[in-house]
Amino acid sequence: MTAHTNHQIIKNRSGAPEYVLVPFEEYLQLTKQSKINLAEGVPSQVVNLMFDKDITPARAWREYLQLTQEECARKLRISQAAYSQLETSNNPRKTTRNKLATALGINPEQLDC
Template sequence: MKTHTNYQIINDLQGMPAYVLVPYHEFQLKFEQPHLSLDDGVPAEVVDLSFDHNYSAARAWREYLGLTQSEVAARMGISQSAYSQHENAEQLTQTVRTKVATALGIKAEQLDF
């Protein structure tokens, strides 16, 4: 439900509107920065891990999330060695990429950087 707010207008010396007073909470809403969630992007820490250590996106995400290869492999229903091959592959097939992302709890597109 919206409530009507009367804004106060402050005029300059020539009588022209120069300022508008608004309730502080409305001012905050207008200028607050949007919050970045994992749904929207990739944390800087993940990108840093990838580029600083030459990790694949899958490995960077896994380490950022504090998971072992065995844990991710178990979530995918494959062996740790099979997961390791996926994690170190130059490119993942769309199917594998989706399975890895699901096991990590992220969107497949978040592996594309």
């Protein structure tokens, strides 16, 4: 015995399915699915860079944002070499993490991957 789904399929002129009508309550449930908040979350591309290339979160974010080390160093008013050292730290201190986040334009918590 099959369950009644209460869906209506609307086909285009060539007969292929184009739309599905669903009950409003079901639509509400489908649209309540969680969404990534980019102000707080970490894009999958950043995570992939970290795991695929085995790089630090700071470098993954910089590459994702398409920034150079020089651009970030300029924002922090330090040399590119000094920025490179900050970026390669696996466990930066809180103040360092805050500086890196400032240079990248993200929240410091986003570097805690």
